[in-house]
Amino acid sequence: MNDNSAQRHRGDGGVARDLATAVSGLEFLTALREGVQPPAPFAGGTEIWLSEVEAGRVVCEALPSARFYNPLGTVHGGWLSTLLDSAMGCAGHSTLQARKTYATVDMTVSFVRPVSERTGKLRCEGKIIHTGARVATAEGRVWDRAGNVIAHGSETCLLLTLPAA
Numbered sequence: 001m002n003d004n005s006a007q008r009h010r011g012d013g014g015v016a017r018d019l020a021t022a023v024s025g026l027e028f029l030t031a032l033r034e035g036v037q038p039p040a041p042f043a044g045g046t047e048i049w050l051s052e053v054e055a056g057r058v059v060c061e062a063l064p065s066a067r068f069y070n071p072l073g074t075v076h077g078g079w080l081s082t083l084l085d086s087a088m089g090c091a092g093h094s095t096l097q098a099r100k101t102y103a104t105v106d107m108t109v110s111f112v113r114p115v116s117e118r119t120g121k122l123r124c125e126g127k128i129i130h131t132g133a134r135v136a137t138a139e140g141r142v143w144d145r146a147g148n149v150i151a152h153g154s155e156t157c158l159l160l161t162l163p164a165a
Helices: 025-033 041-046 077-093
Strands: 048-054 057-062 100-111 122-131 135-143 149-161
Touching: 025 048, 025 077, 041 048, 041 077, 048 077, 057 077, 077 100, 077 122, 077 135, 077 149, 122 149
Parallel strands: none
Antiparallel strands: 048 057, 057 122, 100 149, 122 135, 135 149
8 A cells, every 4th residue: 555545535534445445354444443544434423443353353342322312212223233234244344355345235133132321332243154255144242341242143245346446
């Protein structure tokens, strides 16, 4: 990566796709975690960030707050689903070679415990189950500080090869 390519970002602050896919998924995610690359624009709004990255495994941390509450006063399941999708998708991403990308095809989530801002920081681990030529599958779990499972799920991602630049 040269100095010019490191400066090519989308107008919203995210990394341009050609830069994000110029290296392996593991290299790119490591750069995100280390702050070499800026986080995805949604990360700040959702309070979700990468904390651990290795091939086939990613841990995200997240801070629930009242701004994510549903009308009943607990964190909306969509926010927890976003946390799981982030960790599971990134687990798959960590196994990809350069010039590969992915899109979530389906996701299943089971909610085990309610979450509020009093719950505190959550950890979500995504682990790859299988990466093939066209499809990757992953599983994920969300825990609170005490180690209680909050939610768990699985997802399938379609793997795509980008055309040469």
